Amino acid sequence: MSFRLLHTMIRVGDLDASIAFYTGLLGMKLLRRQDYPDRRFTLAFVGYGDEAANAVIELTHNWDTPRYDLGNGFGHIALGVPDIHATCDALAKAGAKITRPPGPMKHGTTIIAFIEDPDGYKIELIERK
Known part of the structure; x- marks a missing residue:
């Protein structure tokens, strides 16, 4: 299978x-x-x-639902980016809401950041050099 x-x-x-x-x-x-x-x-x-x-x-x-409650079951979508600081700078300048600035994840060394889409869905950015 x-x-x-x-x-x-x-x-x-x-x-x-x-x-x-x-x-x-x-x-x-x-x-x-x-x-x-x-x-x-x-x-x-x-x-x-x-x-x-x-x-x-x-x-x-x-069409008849202008807004949704996000609930607490959905986590996030993750995207890999080569330079997280430059990416977050460009996204912020374009109006994206940065909810967690770039930095190492707790108890690790991976550099991550979080943004939100227009509906409030979380998108994790993970630096992949």
Whole structure:
């Protein structure tokens, strides 16, 4: 038996703001977007490469739900970056909310930072030289 991670789905309140965040600030590509008018929702898939070879993020926008409570079950999405300080500086200048500035993780040496997307979902940045 063989498995492959296909996507992670998050519900978003403002689809255009979320697409702008993931594509503009984080450099992902909008891979596909489909409206489902009869069910009043839109799916948008963003990622760093084709879905056939890469895991992606599914942004689900229910037209009649402007906001979601994040709950406490979801943790975060993690992205590797080559220079975490330069990345956080650029993201902050572009308006991203840095919730934990770059620094070593507790009880370790890995350098991490956290940002939030427009809906408050946490994104961990991990320095990978």
